Amino acid sequence: MRYTFYKYQGTGNDFVMIDNRDLHFPKNDTNLIEKLCDRRFGIGADGLILLENDESTDFRMVYYNSDGNESSMCGNGGRCLVAFAKQLGIIEAETTFIATDGLHFATISNENIVSLQMKDVDEVQQNDTHVFLNTGSPHHVQLVEDLHIFDVRNEGSKIRYSDLYGKAGSNVNFVSQTDENKFRLRTYERGVEDETLSCGTGATAVAIAMRATGKTNSSVIELQVEGGNLEVSFTEKNGFFTHVFLKGPATFVFKGEISVE
Template identity: 50%
Template sequence: MTIIFHKYQGTGNDFVMIDNRSGVFDRQNNQLVALLCHRRFGVGADGLILIQKRQDFDFEMIYFNADGYEGSMCGNGGRCAVAFAHTLGLFDTHTTFMATDGLHEATITPENEIRLKMQDVSSVERNPEFAYMNTGSPHYVTFSQGLTNKDVFAEGRAIRYNDRFAAVGTNVNFVEKQADNTLFVRTYERGVEDETYSCGTGVTAAALTASVDLPSPIRIKTLGGNLQVAFEAIDSEHFKNIFLIGPAQKVFEGTFEYSAQA
């Protein structure tokens, strides 16, 4: 079986993209999804995204984590899905599409900067040491110093698998406020089970956590590049008109030969 794929990245968060409007790709084949995401035996990616037909919308985005299983909303993946759908001619500059957490809107510029509308946030758990919320995916956010040298894998994994979060999992974000009011964010992602270069729902959670001190839009620095998060704060726990803003780029395209016996 020959699979045509496109590789995209959004601030270093990379994805295998497949046009599945024909429905040929078997989304129940977790082994195949994990193989395509494998960085030694497959294409290599933090996740895989299918673009599918959806009545009354430009498309539907189906997102899989690198472990092969369908995941919750991925912000950088959503921006890459918008960029890919645009190359497929599914919309001009503005799109509405469905994802696992519901309806999203987005716009794209000629420079492939994507302005992706995220879901409203209606609950933020704020504690002295961390904040916890769902921005399409669950996120634990904690502020830290010396973030450049932090062992994000070890510390993030310990939180992701602690007694509270082990069963369902959480993404873990370490945030450092810098002198120019930019946030530096590093994230351990569940499903990938490692640090990624960037996490869109994670930087969104980081920005909303920091909103008590910083105005919208908030600039974000990640290992993979720069993003912005714009929002309207109703109060410290309720937010609407949340936008994740940043680039999405095609890396390459190709074919992958797959045999179920491989």
């Protein structure tokens, strides 16, 4: 089979995009998805995203991790899908779409800066060593020293597979504070099973966790990830976070075709 695809990246978090409005893509073929995401034998990506029709919104987002399995919400993937929808002529400057965690609203500028509304967060679990919360995907957030030399892959893997989170596991974020409302983070992503250059739901989780634990009083948080910079804003009242937005660039890389036996 021959598939037309589009490659996008959001602060280094990269995705294979496929227009599946005609439902031609074999969605249950885990091996195919894994092969397309393979960086040596395929296109190479952290995940694959299908854009599909939806009766009540502009489009539907179906997201797969690079291991081929359908996964929970991906913030950077959602932002890139908005840019993809604009490229396809489905939307112009704003949109609503449906994803696995529900309805999302987003805006996109002429420079392809996408501001994506994330789910509300009403529970932040604070522990002695870490914070846990769900921003569309589950996230462990932990402050560390010397983040630039921290062993994210090995330490993240230990936590992801630990008894803390059981079989489902969790994404793991390691964080250092650089200013009153600025934080640097590195993320180990489940499904990718490695560090990625950026994680949108992770950046969102870090911003909310830092506000919840009193590390910042700001409602607009700047996040430095390995692949660039993101901004998270929200409204907080009595520990309940609403109007949560993830903002950053969504960049088209290239379009191509691939034949897969």
